[in-house]
Amino acid sequence: MKSIIKVLAVFFVVTFSACTKDVYDAGQNPDPNPGQNGSLPGDFTWSLSDETELTVNIEGLGEEKYIVEAYIGNPAIDPTARLIAGSQQKVNNSIPYVRNISIPTGLETIYIRVTDSRKRVSVYGFDVTKGHMVCNIGTGGAQTKSYAMSTRAAEAEMPQIDYSYEGKTLVELTGSSDITLQPGTVYIIPKDQTFNGQVSINGGGDILVYVEGTWQVVNSFKYEKKSVIYVLDGGKVETSGNTTLTFVESSMLAVQKGGQFGDANARISLSFNTSNNVVNEGLLYAENLSVTDKCSIYNSGDLVVTNLSTATQNNYIVNKSKIKAESIDLLNGVIDNYCHLVANQITTRGQVAHINLFPSSYVEAGKLSADHLDLFMDAKSMWKGESASFAGWDNKVRGGDTDWALLKINTIEVKTGAGKLLNYSGMVNIECKSHTEHPSQWNPCYGLIAPANFSEGQGFAEIDPNECNGNGGNHNPGEEPGPDDDITETNTLPYTYLFEDNWPQKGDYDMNDIVMSVTLRNTTSASDGKVKALDVDIKLYAVGARKKLAVAFQLDGVPAGAVSGSESNQQYAVIRLFDDAHAELGGASGEIINTYKYDNNLVKEIHKQIKFNTPLDQPISVGRFNLFAIWGDADANKRYEVHIPGFRGTNKAMSSELSTDVYTSTEDGWMWGLCIPFIDFSSFPKESVNISEAYSGFDKWISGDNTPNWYLNPIEGKTIVVK
Template identity: 25%
Template structure:
């Protein structure tokens, strides 16, 4: 038997460059492995074990089971889930995966009981545990925010200073301050209350005005072009700007208290607001300026924005808002309200990651609207360019999609409009879940103007008169007059329709058939896969060898089958013997952390005399008992003929199995043993730190070069191993007697850094990484 597993390289393999030319060896990088100094805790493997704990915060289905899939690469690229299991509101999904150290992010896909999916990308750190909570909504695309949750006032990234220290000058009553070459670079502190300060600003060289008093009015403060200055309103302070001329990009205003602006607020540099800003007239921002709001901004007039803006909290515009400058971006991560019209002009971008309302909205030529949560438009929406909608858009009036307009809906997104009188552009759907474009009131025949396919991809068009021409649809898009498909309600979306009755769980294990790998077997539900990897051993234990690490070379993958309760019910393995670079009659096996009596129904394609090993207290599977009977050539000596890889496979059921979180997905405990005369079964060689089996000769520990009695198992006194684990099935091992450090020139750097540096030492083919002359190439 040989089960064909998917090669779980799955985008996890480190991308190698195309350079494979012979390299000039830098002697300083080919350190003798016996001279290496490695940090404590280093395990001599190119991966790390990550414990994932995935909880559910989606309350829509009460105690229903959600299916969680963990990917090591973007699932939209065809990657296969490494681990898969169930989670509910009361029970998280826990799994442990050996992840290549070169992988810096993972993807989670949650499938709800109704079949709807959300995806979240999370960065990996050096931590051994990663906790994630999956809600009802996320981005349907990658490269965009997936945290479109409820609006929460952002915490300040800075703390407010005071005026008790650091003041070069302190003012507590009305006066005139000359900002000359000296005072213009000082820190001036304003204390007290209810007075005005006039400024004669001649030279501003990086000074600071710190306002700790209350109701202090600043008159005629001119920030001319080139001026460098900082104004800080502290948390206990309040200031009034009167006739402030802000032309310099090098001026920063930080407000932790209250800032009142009686005339137009014109931002020329950087405005950082952590308190309250009351702009009693217009708000204008110059090109190149920046406004970041972590508090509250109220604009009573209109807003004309040429600079960037990021709202992390609460901002209200009571007049019209215009985005003007090419390349300008405005991002809402909090709550944004536009009482008037919102106009996105040419080559500007509005991104809404949270909650936004506007009276009307117009997207002009080259303008872009990215909506990733909820956008409510009270009257009309005009689309002359691009909408990218991952969330929910509601239009209370009419929507016009003009000839150059494009509405892109992603993965279950929704746009609902009261009327649609112009449909000359395009509507597209992308993602596994259909999106919905819904028209509430019967449309006129004007939406049938033009020709070609205007409705494409995974999108449904709902309109009560069903007037839209079928010729406008491609083979995937749909149209209906019956109210539209079911869209689940989330934190962002109001949803549509009622949840369909879930009746597609054939084996009644709580996992819907579309997510169940075994829909007719209630004891099995999911396939979990290890990353395709290689183990490479030295066979001289307890003596050190020549560290060519080619005495036994085995690549492998595992498929671990689990139940709906996330318990291991079956183990499947594929191994390939690549090299047997030695004269010993070496055997090879794998030890599992499962009691020996819990393995049932073993089947396998293994060597003579191999299989489930008797006399063990845990499950041990032998692949072969004599490597010299498995391969006639060593596959390490260029002068000899090369023999094909020898393949092995085995499978066994597990009763009373452990959870996948405890069993994990990795190499488990592979080992070799010297079955030659004068040696025997007790001469086991395991990877660094791994436990021996019950049949080891314990008397060998602490003899010759082994320091297991005083150090970790299978370690020398210098913490060197007898085997390494590499995160690829295609490891190019050294030729016979050539050390690993003389072949892979960054190996020493990797080892001495404890695996933190040169994590791609085995896969990177760029100059300085390997000496190709020392690699065995069949």
């Protein structure tokens, strides 16, 4: 490999001269054997796109018709997403969508956009595979079955509390006298009685207090060593000031149905550590509620708290009814939500925090700040919020595998620059007005694994109103189906073509003798899905050659007779775009234009529409769009055509092996043309600057390293950057 690189360096630096020196008269016959100048790796191709057969199966969604499109970028959230294969309307449960597509080499994900007959739109993500991609849309579309809850069943069950004090020796607490609670003693505040004395603990545990009447807590104290406060049906604990109750060493607070701890103006704080439990079956209010070290909160009543926090992985919050909080700070720990949880702010951090939404449950969070969050959403559960931000690493939003859940958040921000920080998977439908886009398609910040999907507009997940979601739910009937219309696709991914005009001799390889971009747009019939027309939009950016150059394209595999106006004496349809590139840009014959200094006002836009006399079964993609330059006499029976490697010459090309095979030198593998996917690409080499010197990574690419997106790294001062 080192010897190859050395040879190539000599090849580029010494052999080549400026474009002004490799000019030929139109009739000159150049040497068809350029000579041995080193060779590329044996398996190297100049292709920057991979040809793939795409099959999309609609599974479990009935027999209605769907429109299927394939994109680079997520069209639900990214306005720069580009179509690579598009609409064929006769697709349903029985008829798959099959297209041949071109995917930029090195791209990890493509997005499949599905529109149903009621114009409800959803977008799915799939990992790119070469050769043949199969994408399953619907209930069977999962690429993974990793949907287990992030908790054990035992922790999700409400503890069975015995609130009875029968058979126990009781000490009554009444009045305003101060008291020191003694270890091993059972106390009761009788019904219709009030106790508001100061409390202290005599350094021991096993203290039980039953509240049937009213306990007005007037001071802070620590409750320890298997001590319990039971708030019984009809009992109430309240406070008139800021107080803190601390529970340690297997102690517990239990509120029976009909009992009440605190009130709407509560300024009481509760702190639990070392194997303590909070069990609320009634009504519990608190200013602050914090748990650490094997402590759990179980709620089957109404829990209203200003600040709720956990501190370890073995903290569990199990909600069987309703929790309302101003803020929830989940430092590790698990929330199992079976019903209704509302918070203005939820923050997750630490090694990993888990939030599990059980079937038909509901969470409403004004703002979610997630760092290391694993959010699981089972069938027909719903998360509603204003905003969410994801940072740290390994954030997950996972749906189940039996029915759809709905994640409905207006704005989702994902920290960029550190790879995929967030992954969506499972049967979760995402409705989002604004979502962080990938910094580039080569550097994704989130992953979308089918069947997880984004909706455009309202989510499609059908969720019935119930007590847990506040009788809200989600229902999206879409629009009434209308007549099937012909489908005109949006613009496909543009490709930029760079040509060296000296074929079959070497040039200076600044690859700017012709610089142009091409966008293809197919129109398909609603009745049979066949292609009726092709629109070709072209931007001619620069001409860095002295010789006269024409440009044409051949539609490989399309018979010449299928297209009116194609060149005569050709097997396949050949359409001439222009005969003189200099004239197209308004320049004089032989004038170098836009390769020394760029002027956007000189760029020429060209549009061609082709209507097929015989409609095509498959749309025209870049893999069948054989664009080429012609130097010399474009009308000659045999002419000098310059093609992209991998494409063959037309019937009018020179009859040498070089012109009819793959348009690379058979001796050293070098090319005269490149076709670059125009995702973020917007540059080309300056006049007389070899392409290997114009882009960082080009030399590694041609030596066999995996750097397919080298063209996104132009070197300042050596390239023209198109604004």
